[in-house]
Amino acid sequence: MKELKKTKKTTSNNFKLDILPHLIVIIICVSFSLAAALINVHRFWQYDLGYYDFGFFDKAIWSVSRFQLPITDHFVFSGKIIFADHLNPSIFILTPLFWLTSRSEVLLIAQSILVGLSGYVIFLIGRKILNSKWLSLVILLSYFLFIGLQNAVYSDFHELTVMTFFLAMTYWCIVSDRQKLFFLFFIITLGFKESLFLLGIGLSFFIYLYKREWRRIAIICFFVSMFWGFLAIKVIIPYFSQGIYNSSPNLEGGLVNVFTRLVFPAIKIKTIFWTLLSFLFLPLLTPSTWPTLILNYIHRFLMDGATRWDLGLHYNAEIAPTLAVASISGLHLFQKKFAKKITIIISITLVLISFFLYRFVFHGPLGLAYNPAFYSHTKNFAFIDTMVKVVPKNTRVLAQNNLTLPFLHNDVWILRENYKKYNADYIVLDVRNGQNPSNYLGISDLNKLLNTIKNDFNYVIIYHEGDQYVFKRKK
Numbered sequence: 001m002k003e004l005k006k007t008k009k010t011t012s013n014n015f016k017l018d019i020l021p022h023l024i025v026i027i028i029c030v031s032f033s034l035a036a037a038l039i040n041v042h043r044f045w046q047y048d049l050g051y052y053d054f055g056f057f058d059k060a061i062w063s064v065s066r067f068q069l070p071i072t073d074h075f076v077f078s079g080k081i082i083f084a085d086h087l088n089p090s091i092f093i094l095t096p097l098f099w100l101t102s103r104s105e106v107l108l109i110a111q112s113i114l115v116g117l118s119g120y121v122i123f124l125i126g127r128k129i130l131n132s133k134w135l136s137l138v139i140l141l142s143y144f145l146f147i148g149l150q151n152a153v154y155s156d157f158h159e160l161t162v163m164t165f166f167l168a169m170t171y172w173c174i175v176s177d178r179q180k181l182f183f184l185f186f187i188i189t190l191g192f193k194e195s196l197f198l199l200g201i202g203l204s205f206f207i208y209l210y211k212r213e214w215r216r217i218a219i220i221c222f223f224v225s226m227f228w229g230f231l232a233i234k235v236i237i238p239y240f241s242q243g244i245y246n247s248s249p250n251l252e253g254g255l256v257n258v259f260t261r262l263v264f265p266a267i268k269i270k271t272i273f274w275t276l277l278s279f280l281f282l283p284l285l286t287p288s289t290w291p292t293l294i295l296n297y298i299h300r301f302l303m304d305g306a307t308r309w310d311l312g313l314h315y316n317a318e319i320a321p322t323l324a325v326a327s328i329s330g331l332h333l334f335q336k337k338f339a340k341k342i343t344i345i346i347s348i349t350l351v352l353i354s355f356f357l358y359r360f361v362f363h364g365p366l367g368l369a370y371n372p373a374f375y376s377h378t379k380n381f382a383f384i385d386t387m388v389k390v391v392p393k394n395t396r397v398l399a400q401n402n403l404t405l406p407f408l409h410n411d412v413w414i415l416r417e418n419y420k421k422y423n424a425d426y427i428v429l430d431v432r433n434g435q436n437p438s439n440y441l442g443i444s445d446l447n448k449l450l451n452t453i454k455n456d457f458n459y460v461i462i463y464h465e466g467d468q469y470v471f472k473r474k475k
Contacts, residue, residue: 021133025123025140032144033116035369036153040108043156045378050401051414052441054156056082057091058104058408065098073413075442077241084241087232088159090166090191104408107157114165115153115317119144121168122324128175129328130335138347139331143324145354146278147362148316154365158314163192167199168321174207179217186221194232195247198299199318200225202292209288249302261302267309268301274311278357279323280350282330289326293319311362383468384430390463390470391426398424401441416442417449420456427453427471 043049051059051073060070060082070082077084097106122143126136143149152161166189173182186203190196204222207214237245251258263269276283283289296319300308308315327350334343358364368374388406391397396411397404398419404412413422415429430439431446443449453459453471463470 021137025137029116029120033112035366036112037109039368041105042378044105046381047384047402049156050438051404052401055404055408057157058107061094062098062409064092065095081240087194087237088192090188091159102409111157111162114162118164118168121172125172125175126328129332135347138351139324139328141351142279142354145358146320147364148311149320150364150366151312152314152317155313159192161314161317163189164317164321171325190228197225197229198295202295205291206288249299250304271310278354279327280353283323283326285330285333286326289322292322387463387468395425397426398422399428400439402439403428414442425473429469432467
């Protein structure tokens with residue numbers, strides 16, 4: 001009887017030890033999602049987002065939820081279907097959200113949840129390969145602390161950030177030998193952006209090198225990715241944009257010039273260094289993931305836009321799950337080659353380095369989630385709320401980039417110097433000094449534009465409080 005009780009007690013203790021890391025993982029994933037959602041929802045309420053880029057996706061998804069064409073405003077492709085800029089049909093997976101609510105914030109919350117779920121999937125992959133919940137937890141922490149992923153979540157809403165969950169699931173299908181589910185998540189992942197055909201090619205190499213019995217699938221994925229890239233870039237996007245594709249890398253100047261631009265300016269090398277350091281250089285031990293990482297950096301570094309070269313915005317979200325999977329494989333190598341103590345030391349060092357970079361080097365944006373001043377700042381925008389309420393629904397509105405947010409589900413357009421072209425019913429302006437420069441997108445001189453509209457006999461001021469103006473078009 002005593003032995004039976006002892007056995008039951010031991011089993012109970014083992015169960016508690018087994019469930020503890022899993023519970024910690026769930027708490028971490030929920031906390032990450034909650035922090036990300038709170039930050040972006042409050043940024044929305046603080047008018048710190050705008051039509052560029054949040055409005056593109058919100059407007060398109062909302063339109064499809066109402067069974068309308070996803071026509072958006074754009075400085076190059078104004079009044080065209082969103083596919084004129086990028087081909088991202090997978091974003092419409094989120095369409096049902098707008099059958100439940102009309103609040104734009106739901107997209108920010110959904111994105112935060114999906115990134116949090118991607119972390120949980122990374123944990124499952126780690127547990128499968130490392131056969132250790134605690135080591136998998138270490139990789140999860142480094143994944144969430146990676147500044148490239150945090151900046152992606154902070155940078156309002158983007159298809160590449162939402163894609164992290166589906167890419168993580170693609171990797172999970174590979175390591176779990178789920179072929180049918182793999183093809184589903186692989187296709188959905190490609191569908192988040194036309195440029196992800198490069199990711200598909202990288203995944204093909206990963207499968208070929210990592211899983212011998214899947215080599216036929218790897219070859220299929222390679223050709224599917226190539227076909228997707230050709231179809232999207234050469235056929236579909238030009239069809240909607242009337243022959244224009246704005247996102248091709250710059251390959252001019254010959255081979256030497258191209259190679260030079262891969263390493264200069266120095267920010268490009270720094271980006272690779274800080275990224276690898278964030279994962280303690282473990283991805284270098286996983287050659288099967290190198291093609292995915294290399295193709296990503298080549299594409300980004302050969303683009304003329306400098307915003308793609310560093311760890312800011314959303315461009316690092318594309319490779320964050322791959323870096324995590326590569327780190328899992330790298331840590332697994334230590335498991336096989338060295339004593340358990342070495343693996344533990346490596347794991348502890350990884351967490352410490354990741355936290356140090358997040359907290360003291362890059363001051364990660366998710367730190368705002370536990371900053372009371374950030375939340376209290378939201379109250380300071382009540383004057384903007386008052387102004388936008390003057391504009392009735394179901395009217396055509398022209399507004400500054402950030403002031404379009406309350407009108408995204410109406411007929412809203414970004415304010416420009418050629419405002420007369422849009423024949424708007426209402427024009428909304430906020431000419432305060434010290435605003436985010438993105439608030440002025442499309443406007444070279446806001447005060448000059450304000451004076452022009454004031455002197456336009458077609459419009460009359462119906463609201464003026466300090467630096468805020470609302471104009472109404474005369475009938």
